[in-house]
Amino acid sequence: MLEKPAVTQVAIADLLARRWSPRAIDPDRPVGREDLLALLEAARWAPSCFGEQPWRYLVWDRFRDATAWQRAFACLAEGNQIWANNAPILLLSVATPNFGHNHKPNRWAQHDTGAASENLCLQATALGLVAHQMGGFDPEKAKATFAIPTDHACMAMIAVGYPGSVDALPESLRERELAPRERKPLDSLAFEGDWGQMLQQA
Numbered sequence: 001m002l003e004k005p006a007v008t009q010v011a012i013a014d015l016l017a018r019r020w021s022p023r024a025i026d027p028d029r030p031v032g033r034e035d036l037l038a039l040l041e042a043a044r045w046a047p048s049c050f051g052e053q054p055w056r057y058l059v060w061d062r063f064r065d066a067t068a069w070q071r072a073f074a075c076l077a078e079g080n081q082i083w084a085n086n087a088p089i090l091l092l093s094v095a096t097p098n099f100g101h102n103h104k105p106n107r108w109a110q111h112d113t114g115a116a117s118e119n120l121c122l123q124a125t126a127l128g129l130v131a132h133q134m135g136g137f138d139p140e141k142a143k144a145t146f147a148i149p150t151d152h153a154c155m156a157m158i159a160v161g162y163p164g165s166v167d168a169l170p171e172s173l174r175e176r177e178l179a180p181r182e183r184k185p186l187d188s189l190a191f192e193g194d195w196g197q198m199l200q201q202a
């Protein structure tokens with residue numbers, strides 16, 4: 001597996017530093033059911049407002065039901081189809097809109113669904129799997145294809161599998177796969193006291 005640990009300004013946990021979003025996936029190696037369940041269990045234990053757990057995941061396994069997987073694959077943007085066609089597992093994260101206890105709108109639902117998906121991706125890293133979240137898909141097509149309630153929010157498609165050969169990617173994607181990881185500097189993302197005021201680091 002191609003390792004691209006984050007070069008951080010401050011030391012962070014190794015698992016966080018190792019998590020990234022590869023596109024090179026082994027097309028011939030299925031993901032075992034135990035590992036898949038571990039990903040979903042990790043998501044289940046994410047924090048959420050009132051413990052609501054507003055996330056839902058649709059799962060498609062190419063090795064168990066190729067027809068259903070193909071219907072999910074058809075919802076992806078063309079740019080993602082180029083590489084995600086190798087993924088044995090596709091998932092769709094969905095945020096439910098209302099609290100269960102009072103049926104009022106849950107404005108934190110999408111935030112909490114993202115937290116659950118990050119748990120899922122970290123668990124994938126711990127298991128030696130690739131997990132790549134994608135915004136490039138057609139949410140309305142997904143809703144119509146898979147009978148998702150119209151008031152629910154389709155958040156991200158997630159490709160999961162074992163690492164594959166970078167050489168199998170098209171040249172443009174190969175360059176992106178091998179390029180150094182970059183992030184905005186910490187002082188442009190976190191402020192102290194007032195908005196825009198630099199965070200004191202000592």
